[in-house]
Amino acid sequence: MNDELQDKIAGLVERARRGELAAFAELVRRFQNMACGYAYAVLGDFHLAQDAAQEAFVEAYRRLEQLREPARFAGWLRRIVLSSSHRFIRGKSVSTVGLEAAEVVASGELGPSKAAEGKELGERVLAAVRALPESQRTAVTLFYINGYSQKEIADFLEVPVTTVNNRLHAARVQLKERMMTMVEKTIKDN
Template sequence: MEALYIDKHYNLVVECKQGSKKACYELYRLYSKAMLNVAFRIVGNIAEAEDILQESFLHAFNKMSDFRQETTFGLWLKQIVVSRSINLLRKRKMAWAEVEDVELENIADEEIEDDSEQQYKVAQIKEAMKELPEGYRVVISLYLLEGYDHEEIGQILNISENTSRTQFLRAKRKLSEILSRKGITS
């Protein structure tokens, strides 16, 4: 017998499975903002992200009987949002460049003492990420913001792990150029 993963919203999920519209609304209220952010970071357009959010919740609620609580509802929903976001990008006919092996650079961890300064820099970086080409933005968002590794990104985007690493490195360089051009030091 498979072990079920019990999360803090287990009762809402059970009620939603039983057809409770109130429970479905509560799950929507709890997760919609975070899932909108996930979609927006991937597609880079708020209107498209809102559409993805609605489609993802509709899909999740229609397939609620398939959800077996082997993970949290939030993680299951996030996978749906990421998948639908990637599908939208594929519809845009995003081109990926296969490239040869590139040596990975080490990213130095720098301690920032002032939390408000760190939050300001993070906001500036997120803003600068919007200027990246779509392929770069998707890979760097999935890696840095969503926590996927290059193997997972490769599977999600149907590209090689090496292409994911290369796109990430190129995105990092391009982001650094954008930040330098704006006079922002990392």
């Protein structure tokens, strides 16, 4: 993160500490998608990720006074999102299915067999992403799903850009291998 942006974030944190809700709302606006993307990488469920990110922002607001270096808000928030996500993992007792899948089937846009095929393919792809190590899964989620640049991801994760690039490359290699295995298996089965 460049110095100017860090100064702006530090200023927003200081204003939020003084009780300016608009300043904290701006912090939420700036980091909401990143927090949701990171929670999704950990949880693998969009709805739980949104809940975990929301819980993390509430906790961050309550603990704002504990942040020693306001310019390091992004990394501090990331750790809170991770803790919040882990609480959801521990508390999760039932498997959930996103409403998007039900809406497509209910709308009749696809026939039942096409909907089932699409759902199965989507589940396979998500399973392949979930099987990645957490560091790679996080990079893939933030880059491909949330559309953040390598630099933005590096700033949020507090790692060098080359580390993000290496994680993305390693993830692509693993995903390609897994997807090729799935394709080969599907061809052999049919």
